[in-house]
Amino acid sequence: MSARPSWFSIPRGSHFSLANIPFGIISTASSTTPRVAVAIGDHALDLAAFAAGNGFAALSTIHPHQAVFSQPSLNAFAALGRPLHSAVRSYIQAVFAADTPCPEALKTNSALQKQSLLPLTDVQCHLPFKIGDYTDFFVGLNHAYNCGLIFRGPANALQPNYKHLPVGYHGRASSVVVSGTPIRRPHGQILTNPSAENKVPTFSQCKKLDFELELGAFVCRANNRGEPVPIGKAEESLFGLVLLNDWSARDVQAWEYVPLGPFNAKNFGTTISPWVVLTDALEPFKVKAIENDAQVLPYLREKDEKSVYDIQLQVDLKTSAQSGNTSTITKTNGRHLLWSFPQMLTHHTITGCNLQPGDLLGSGTISGTSLSECGSLLEQSENGKTTVHISGGEERTFLQDGDEVTLTGVCGSDEEALVGFGQCTGKIEPALTLDF
Amino acid sequence: MSARPSWFSIPRGSHFSLANIPFGIISTASSTTPRVAVAIGDHALDLAAFAAGNGFAALSTIHPHQAVFSQPSLNAFAALGRPLHSAVRSYIQAVFAADTPCPEALKTNSALQKQSLLPLTDVQCHLPFKIGDYTDFFVGLNHAYNCGLIFRGPANALQPNYKHLPVGYHGRASSVVVSGTPIRRPHGQILTNPSAENKVPTFSQCKKLDFELELGAFVCRANNRGEPVPIGKAEESLFGLVLLNDWSARDVQAWEYVPLGPFNAKNFGTTISPWVVLTDALEPFKVKAIENDAQVLPYLREKDEKSVYDIQLQVDLKTSAQSGNTSTITKTNGRHLLWSFPQMLTHHTITGCNLQPGDLLGSGTISGTSLSECGSLLEQSENGKTTVHISGGEERTFLQDGDEVTLTGVCGSDEEALVGFGQCTGKIEPALTLDF
Numbered sequence: 001m002s003a004r005p006s007w008f009s010i011p012r013g014s015h016f017s018l019a020n021i022p023f024g025i026i027s028t029a030s031s032t033t034p035r036v037a038v039a040i041g042d043h044a045l046d047l048a049a050f051a052a053g054n055g056f057a058a059l060s061t062i063h064p065h066q067a068v069f070s071q072p073s074l075n076a077f078a079a080l081g082r083p084l085h086s087a088v089r090s091y092i093q094a095v096f097a098a099d100t101p102c103p104e105a106l107k108t109n110s111a112l113q114k115q116s117l118l119p120l121t122d123v124q125c126h127l128p129f130k131i132g133d134y135t136d137f138f139v140g141l142n143h144a145y146n147c148g149l150i151f152r153g154p155a156n157a158l159q160p161n162y163k164h165l166p167v168g169y170h171g172r173a174s175s176v177v178v179s180g181t182p183i184r185r186p187h188g189q190i191l192t193n194p195s196a197e198n199k200v201p202t203f204s205q206c207k208k209l210d211f212e213l214e215l216g217a218f219v220c221r222a223n224n225r226g227e228p229v230p231i232g233k234a235e236e237s238l239f240g241l242v243l244l245n246d247w248s249a250r251d252v253q254a255w256e257y258v259p260l261g262p263f264n265a266k267n268f269g270t271t272i273s274p275w276v277v278l279t280d281a282l283e284p285f286k287v288k289a290i291e292n293d294a295q296v297l298p299y300l301r302e303k304d305e306k307s308v309y310d311i312q313l314q315v316d317l318k319t320s321a322q323s324g325n326t327s328t329i330t331k332t333n334g335r336h337l338l339w340s341f342p343q344m345l346t347h348h349t350i351t352g353c354n355l356q357p358g359d360l361l362g363s364g365t366i367s368g369t370s371l372s373e374c375g376s377l378l379e380q381s382e383n384g385k386t387t388v389h390i391s392g393g394e395e396r397t398f399l400q401d402g403d404e405v406t407l408t409g410v411c412g413s414d415e416e417a418l419v420g421f422g423q424c425t426g427k428i429e430p431a432l433t434l435d436f
Numbered sequence: 437m438s439a440r441p442s443w444f445s446i447p448r449g450s451h452f453s454l455a456n457i458p459f460g461i462i463s464t465a466s467s468t469t470p471r472v473a474v475a476i477g478d479h480a481l482d483l484a485a486f487a488a489g490n491g492f493a494a495l496s497t498i499h500p501h502q503a504v505f506s507q508p509s510l511n512a513f514a515a516l517g518r519p520l521h522s523a524v525r526s527y528i529q530a531v532f533a534a535d536t537p538c539p540e541a542l543k544t545n546s547a548l549q550k551q552s553l554l555p556l557t558d559v560q561c562h563l564p565f566k567i568g569d570y571t572d573f574f575v576g577l578n579h580a581y582n583c584g585l586i587f588r589g590p591a592n593a594l595q596p597n598y599k600h601l602p603v604g605y606h607g608r609a610s611s612v613v614v615s616g617t618p619i620r621r622p623h624g625q626i627l628t629n630p631s632a633e634n635k636v637p638t639f640s641q642c643k644k645l646d647f648e649l650e651l652g653a654f655v656c657r658a659n660n661r662g663e664p665v666p667i668g669k670a671e672e673s674l675f676g677l678v679l680l681n682d683w684s685a686r687d688v689q690a691w692e693y694v695p696l697g698p699f700n701a702k703n704f705g706t707t708i709s710p711w712v713v714l715t716d717a718l719e720p721f722k723v724k725a726i727e728n729d730a731q732v733l734p735y736l737r738e739k740d741e742k743s744v745y746d747i748q749l750q751v752d753l754k755t756s757a758q759s760g761n762t763s764t765i766t767k768t769n770g771r772h773l774l775w776s777f778p779q780m781l782t783h784h785t786i787t788g789c790n791l792q793p794g795d796l797l798g799s800g801t802i803s804g805t806s807l808s809e810c811g812s813l814l815e816q817s818e819n820g821k822t823t824v825h826i827s828g829g830e831e832r833t834f835l836q837d838g839d840e841v842t843l844t845g846v847c848g849s850d851e852e853a854l855v856g857f858g859q860c861t862g863k864i865e866p867a868l869t870l871d872f
Contacts, residue, residue: 133569133610138696159694160635165625169696170606170703174569174790175661184662186787189601189733199596203733206787225611225705226620226865230872249787258595260574260605261697267606268788269661297625297639299872351622351642351685352704354610429662436666436735 003416005098010041015420022275034072049116078220125274137168138364163294166339172267188252208250213375216244225354234342243424273424307340320402325392439852441534446477451856458711470508485552514656561710573604574800599730602775608703621867624688644686649811652680661790670778679860709860743776756838761828
């Protein structure tokens with residue numbers, strides 16, 4: 001994809017090129033009411049201000065709906081449907097193009113530029129959606145295999161159902177937070193000696209605190225309860241993607257998760273990146289998912305062979321050492337999934353579950369095939385048996401207090417036309433002192 | 437508990453005696469906007485109309501908050517906190533007492549009686565809360581044991597963690613519906629021959645559709661993320677209880693649930709009763725939970741030995757036979773729980789999960805020790821191996837199309853002072869014809 005020249009200064013290498021136009025919710029010190037914006041280079045375009053200043057004059061289809069840009073979440077905008085998301089994105093791309101057909105919208109309107117174009121450094125980002133339900137899948141095949149290997153050995157690493165359905169579970173919506181929100185180390189029940197005959201847990205701070213590198217997808221279309229979404233229609237229900245860190249207390253998880261799945265081990269916090277990259281913007285980066293050697297049931301079969309995305313993913317760990325050691329500990333790619341988001345969405349609804357705009361679907365941890373491509377410390381340290389070396393001579397098995405984990409993701413190689421997600425960051429705070 | 441005489445006619449045996457005063461959300465044909473009401477005998481008292489007609493004149497603490505009664509959910513009222521719920525309930529009890537200290541509020545105000553007292557037959561009940569997150573626990577020990585027996589045999593019927601923590605998982609909030617909403621038989625992936633070496637599922641209508649008899653509790657107080665709710669404070673966070681039917685597709689569940697728990701098998705619908713019985717109203721019926729022979733960690737230890745409720749629970753099945761066969765297939769009691777709702781709530785937050793007013797906690801299926809006390813057909817039919825005899829010569833292993841399941845629950849034996857839940861009903865509709 002080649003770069004489209006802009007009259008506006010977009011730094012080379014920005015995740016938020018004119019090819020992107022991701023949506024988010026912002027506020028500023030001088031205007032504290034959260035509202036809708038898009039990110040462009042080092043700036044946010046405040047769409048509430050832009051709409052109020054008649055910026056959308058030349059896009060009549062949005063006129064009846066402009067109040068959505070003053071909402072404190074993207075739910076109402078998302079509910080307008082993909083054709084309108086597409087129209088608004090294309091329009092904003094046209095507004096910023098050097099040869100814009102509507103220069104009066106912004107290019108020659110310095111008053112509106114002043115009102116609506118805000119340096120990202122002056123902007124506070126909020127959770128982009130009011131999330132009704134959050135579902136976390138487990139479709140990163142390499143991760144699922146690695147975890148199975150650690151807990152059950154190679155013969156039973158993957159369960160018999162794994163290649164027949166996108167395995168998933170309901171997550172906790174209330175504790176999904178936006179990038180930058182600190183994560184407190186949790187307490188919980190832990191089985192200190194799992195091999196002992198007498199299995200009695202202790203109450204303790206989590207000693208195996210981990211991150212999980214995932215992609216998240218936001219739903220934009222409701223389906224009625226009782227009416228599954230056919231696979232051919234599933235893409236229409238997907239607004240866009242974010243980076244997602246599914247923080248995990250591995251020691252709590254190991255003790256609690258049988259037979260009903262992870263609960264406390266995951267419900268203390270899930271971090272997402274603030275700028276939602278539209279499914280449209282990701283379209284040029286579609287690639288084939290991991291080949292599935294099982295016979296997939298017809299309701300999950302996709303027409304298009306390419307249904308996941310070539311997103312270069314990375315995890316950086318910054319320690320609290322005075323020197324501020326930062327290491328890239330994971331490099332992997334969004335293509336390492338066995339099932340696509342349309343498949344996850346269709347499967348989610350196949351028994352009749354109703355989805356709503358603002359529902360969040362997580363992919364599950366994304367790992368490549370080598371250790372340095374693994375999207376969790378559980379895998380990289382083989383559940384604490386080995387250490388992960390980081391710069392400055394430090395090493396980790398799991399996260400320590402003060403560690404800051406940053407996920408990044410970007411599509412493309414043309415430095416002037418990147419489609420990126422920005423950052424998804426969280427820092428570990430020490431556990432509270434509990435008097436019970 | 438003895439009956440308090442009322443000037444208002446409350447039928448003997450009503451679940452909604454003056455000792456109860458449960459809260460719900462109603463609308464009527466002539467006034468379709470959902471608003472808050474309480475149930476009294478065969479009537480609803482419309483609290484929006486009552487407040488507008490100056491009915492709360494003698495309860496000054498509610499004056500600044502009366503707008504909550506015009507809300508379409510109980511979330512705002514619940515968020516006012518238990519002292520105010522208690523004050524409103526006591527006030528309404530006083531308003532209806534034969535010797536009411538404020539006759540002008542309603543007793544002698546026939547105009548307001550006409551405006552605010554509505555026959556329940558004229559009232560449509562709605563979901564009482566906007567549910568943020570729904571969590572389903574599994575603390576009915578007999579049910580957990582029975583299920584374990586069916587799937588894993590007697591040696592491993594209960595997992596090692598079972599008596600140390602209230603096992604639970606995140607459920608699906610969007611598909612929680614109010615009593616009376618039909619439930620469509622789902623499709624899903626089913627492993628027809630689990631003992632075959634080659635485990636390949638088929639796509640089919642659910643053939644093992646089941647109910648689950650549960651209690652649900654609504655949260656009324658938010659805790660901050662990262663800050664657990666101590667056990668001594670947990671009751672303050674509990675607004676009240678409802679009956680809950682956790683519809684389950686057992687064949688879908690058996691195939692999908694390892695390793696992350698039930699997902700599609702439960703997310704197509706969960707039915708709750710419309711009238712929320714306040715924790716205050718249940719206080720006189722507190723009893724001891726099932727004795728736990730494990731050493732419970734201090735954070736889960738309750739001061740009060742009595743922390744569950746003596747609620748007589750019943751399941752009735754009405755078939756679609758022309759004769760309308762109705763049988764009581766389960767009789768059991770709310771006391772058959774290993775953990776109380778305060779323990780569930782504290783455990784839920786122990787890693788720092790933030791709860792919000794309107795969150796729903798399910799107890800898990802409640803079963804006694806004999807077959808006819810079991811709260812699911814899975815247990816009663818031993819997973820389809822035996823049949824459950826119902827009247828008119830019919831029998832069931834699992835639910836058939838047209839079957840209507842009704843849960844009821846009531847506390848007390850004085851016919852003039854019952855504290856009951858009314859009904860929680862749902863009828864099975866035939867599966868859709870899917871063209872995929």
